[in-house]
Amino acid sequence: MRDDVIVLAHGGGGTLGRALLEEVILPELANDALAELGDAAVIESPGGRLAFTTDSFVVKPLFFRGGDIGRLAVSGTVNDLAVTGARPMWLSLGLVIEEGFAVADLRRIVGSAAAAARESGVEVVCGDTKVVGRGEADGIFINTSGVGVVREGVVLSPSAARPGDAVIVSGGLGEHGIAVMSEREGISFETPVISDVAPLWGLVDAVLSTGADIHVMRDPTRGGAAASLNEIAGASGVTIALNEESLPVSAEVSAACDMLGLDVLSVANEGKVLVICPEAEADRVLSACRRHPLGDRACLIGSVGESRGVDLILETAFGGERVVEMPYGESLPRIC
């Protein structure tokens, strides 16, 4: 490691987090399921393929337009299972709470987690609560882990993108990150940006039910679409090209990104899915998305080509190209 202490960027879902994982964590824990680095691990159990995933949530503020840490914690884990092709079934809920935290806020957060669980058809079957002293945590941190059953016949992998594939996103980019950042920084817009945080199994199930030959799915959370697509391209040995003009970005998100100096491609989403499939299947996938309320703004945003020595390229509105780097990780701390 370049640094001898942990910095915020180690948690930002970008280059530095990846280095931490590869240099400190993976060497100790090496095994096939972990090495895949998917959103969830797929494990062979006596009864078939299960998906297993974990996520800790440290979002600040805890309540924001469109959701709160409870809804986020359930949606995030449901979505990691979903994009592995697994029906989310069972969730755990681990709470680390700071002494002095309001019980009323805890009730609201747990209620919101429960509502998101009902929305996704999952049950929270186990949990744990720890309390630390004042100043030893910041309000509440939540870990949710989840187990799902992988749909028969479905094999998705971040390394399965192939030249000739289409890249689809289920709706507007950057809405979660901007909603949280504007709340935190006290920035207000004429039309406020609302987080897209939502459990996506219904949408993903609809896409899988088309029978289309899906290669990769991913929910572009921390590090945004830039991190997800860089990872997929790297793992698949291809170059992904996005078309700037077709990126679905609302005027409000776009204005906020300008104001905050952010590239919308690196801003977190919590209710969107990226789908990569052969171009010939794209129309089927797009129609399935658009028939679902969480996918009605789905669109084709790019394509996969042979490797050109870089992972991700943006074809700009002016006919130019720019390389979209893996975000370093420091620009949006505590976004999820």
Add this chain to the structure above:
Amino acid sequence: MRDDVIVLAHGGGGTLGRALLEEVILPELANDALAELGDAAVIESPGGRLAFTTDSFVVKPLFFRGGDIGRLAVSGTVNDLAVTGARPMWLSLGLVIEEGFAVADLRRIVGSAAAAARESGVEVVCGDTKVVGRGEADGIFINTSGVGVVREGVVLSPSAARPGDAVIVSGGLGEHGIAVMSEREGISFETPVISDVAPLWGLVDAVLSTGADIHVMRDPTRGGAAASLNEIAGASGVTIALNEESLPVSAEVSAACDMLGLDVLSVANEGKVLVICPEAEADRVLSACRRHPLGDRACLIGSVGESRGVDLILETAFGGERVVEMPYGESLPRIC
């Protein structure tokens, strides 16, 4: 809730934590698997019974005699699966790290978690790392969740203790709690107390392999044997009587408890299992324990009787009796 803010005792594994669970968390999340409140949830999956559990670790200090937060996090989750009668298979590792944390310490902790995983025959198949700012956490918090496969024919439940059952513990009480407290408080003894933190699947498997009709197993962590046995007695509608003279407590632990004003029965263990089985099976269970290196000090410590209107009684060395209450939860913060 009596209080409108969270206090340390809400996390202490005692009465107040139970109230938080029953009044704030369970009403929102009610389902059969969760309602059982076992160490792990047993879920019916397509291929058989799985156990699923989660635990967050906030122990302070992070390194203590006999272990560290990494070994603790893996052992704790392995043990929760084991006492449900499940072979631990897959673990997740969720890290919340404070900015400025030393990478060398992180390496040591992950290495220690990996060693404990190898010792237990489990794989860490998924993980997550979040970083929060300085002063927003205390070093590192770890969540481990785990999935195991329940042994065929084994049905253990905290509500299955029956009059006529024997109560066995696999070794000396209070060693983890005292090791951590003496480290934290800077108390030194002539012979230092070493935490018993260890993964117990090997020992539990040996006990189950005797074929004895085991009713309940539990690892008495937060709140110690007092909390575990109060919960079991309450859930089973029985009274459990412990014999003070037969409790395995080392001279060092006993002296430390006196000095710190603690009842050893409420001090955390991280490498011990309580086994409740018909008295006729007790010898078989004891021999199986004693043949295992982690159970060589196993002994019979009490018996289960018809309910006498209280959950847990200690028959003292002087022929008296005292009721052992459920600990309130405040005496040993951040012990695991």
